[in-house]
Amino acid sequence: MVSEESWSIGELARRAGVSVKTVRYYSERGLLPEAGRSSGGHRRYGAGALDRLLLIRSLRGLDLPLPEVERVLARDEALEEVVARRLRELGSQLAALRWREASLRLLRDGPPGERAERLRLIGAVSVPPDTAALARFWRRILPVRLPARVVSSVVDAVVPGIPAEPCPGQVLDFARLHALVSDPRVHLPGARPAPPLPAGEYRPAVLYEGLAEAYALASTELAAGRALREGTALDCFVGAYAHARGTVDSPGFRRGLLPLLARSEGPVITRYWKLATGLFAPGEPVLGALHHHLSVALRAQVEAGAR
Template sequence: MWSIGELAEQAGVTVKTVRFYSDRGLLPEAARSSGGHRRYGHEAVDRLRLIRSLRTLDLPVPDVGRVLDEEDALEDVVAKQLREVGSRLAALRWREAALQLVQDCAPQERVERLRLIGAVSAPPSTAPVARFWRRWLLPARLPSRLVSAIVEAAVPQPPADPAPEQVLAFARLHALTSGDCSGTGPCQPAAHRPEAGFRPAVLYDGLVEAYALASAELRSRRSPHEGEALDCFVSAYAHACGARDTPAFRRGLSGQLTQDPRIDRYWDLTAEVRGASEPTAGAAHDWLCAALDTGTARPPA
């Protein structure tokens, strides 16, 4: 049996360290001397060395206790620590880009940029942007599975390693979507606002398919034109309100789909946050509207 001093010497640590882990139940004593002093068995050396190794990885004391007491706990504890480290690294990368953004701008821009950046957490949360879609843009009667799919596609995720310009774009997007929409009139486009007999689920299901077809056209760099994507787009609106796809319906729809400047701005900022990757739903919508305008502008046969 070793005394606390002997154990500390064997493990290459201080007596204070041994006492700290003993008091927290990580290093149980084997017995007490007649004078009430702690005594440890030889296996305590290996246990103490394992504790030190785990603490070197910055594992909290409760997690170290789990690893010591539960046979399969190490994998879960390490995975949890990796998530926490990843979150801290993401926050640091975001702050670095934000600081660079402030450092590189003109003096007269700094107050405004600090205001925008200061309203966003690090790493940033997409919850305000998602609320913007759920509260203002999507009809209340839309099925939850469709709402989730739309929000997932529409809300940009902050880049893992952002450039300063992406930090600024996300901060502006946060400010745009955090504002009160109720004082500026209805936020939903006129063609989306529910009326008698309107079926929003039919519309949004059709738009998801139409945007996917238009995105393929955008990736191929094709100019807006009539075809499958446009037919799917118009059909979604027609079926949602119980109408037929006729030239007259297309002319009326073209007039209804005048873009809301706020939504235009949303998609511009979303494209900046995502960088040059996949086309946004806004880009697909613009392509389809341009194709619709091209078709309705053509004189009837």
Template sequence: MSADGIWSIGELAERAGVTVKTVRFYSDRGLLPEAGRSAGGHRRYGPEALARLRMIRSLRTLDLPVPDVGRVLDSEDALENAIAAQLRELGSQLAALRWREAALQLLRDCTPEERPERLLLVGAMTTPPDTAPMARFWRRWLPARLPARLVSAILERAVPDPPADPEPADVLAFARMHALVSAPCTGDGRHQPEVHRPDGDYRPAVLYEGLIEAFALATPDLRARRTPHEGEALDAFVDAHARASGTHDTPAFRRRLSSLLATEPRIDRYWQLKAELSGPSAEPTPGAAHDWLHAALDGHSAREAAA
């Protein structure tokens, strides 16, 4: 240090334990103030530059980008925001690593015959998995005239949240679900079940509002593993379909509805995978409730026909 307390770039680098190239890099980006220049045009730094350089190194150790470092040095409030952003980024990276680990365990522990198929399934999915394809699948399948609030309520139940700490089985279920919803639909392009597409003044919002109520009423029976039976839940289920079609719950309507509620293989498979992801202790899925009520309706229609 010279008599006036000013360092050369080499002296500052030596005191800070960095290279001259590092000091020059931060100086060129305006992060390290210069005290002036020598007669020969060489950079000179005061003692405050050493403290600032040490702060820069500490912030960079936390992987803060250089622009964020500049904002933190200029404002104390920026440090809290930068730390929060880094924590979010680190959380995303850790989640991706956990999903990659579970995927590798899945591939390691399967049989050689299973491995090629599972590798293709896992390779087609991001880690963590993106749930946007599931949401698009449901938006295509639901009636076009359904109010946004009902669509949101249905998507909340239908689209699974990726587990923060997945097991290999979760990876497989998500990969199979991703493949299911990403596969092209075949046929005439009319993917909704027939009860979604009747003629006249059909009201899909009335149907789905009623179905939500009917599924809630059936949930205790599903949890208790009771055999499908007549009762309040079935009445609400049939009434939802009747009111949506502008008619009434009659024996004739029940017989017709029972024949209209054909099995939807893709939807059934989707709900099966959703149940695998949720685990045995989770609430029954709407798909399970629908199947239970459909079976109850079929049983009721069969008894009516035999009477």
């Protein structure tokens, strides 16, 4: 028996603000409960069907695929889980759109003679981009005896994130950085940076943990407008190298450290930091810059003591 509160398919469609075709499609998929059938065998729908149809329309209006809507309706998956997943997907799509927009502006506004090269560079980067190649680069060049936890800490600190709102210049810097770390010639033994300490016994974990502390101190001192030449950060910086070698900090050790620091950076690492610096968030410590500041401060201190 059909309830007096039931509606025909056309009446339901009008109440929900959708087409009859849409109602029929959802009915055939079993998403709308029927209140019964008319004497002529036509479907009749009640308030439950209207509530369900309005819910489906809302979820579809948020661009949720119908299979996910069906899982929500069947309570196979919570609405919160579906929404969270959809937000992640949209975030990735928006990141890709922003990257493409900045890439197009880079090509549009760049010198005509550089467009082909720029197009080649950005074409080699996935959209949205990721930093996996950068992480692999550092994992290759870090000492093999470095504990995994230290490696992860170093990689997290030296690999910049992808800017949420990239400008054309950042797209170009990242594309060039990606090309640098992906170049097979960079990974040849002769192209790698020199070890951070001379050949022989030294404790890499002690060195890198000590450097992390020195960089944190240097960042604080520079933010406060203090010079590094006589600061705690410089002593910590030199001490990291001395402790890793099992020796003590001294004027002689500091003099001998200068050429070692110059060799350890090398053209590839220098190029890396030149390109990567602008990709870090404002206010985020850039280890390459901090290392350079500390090296310059040490040279100035040693040269002043030699006069």
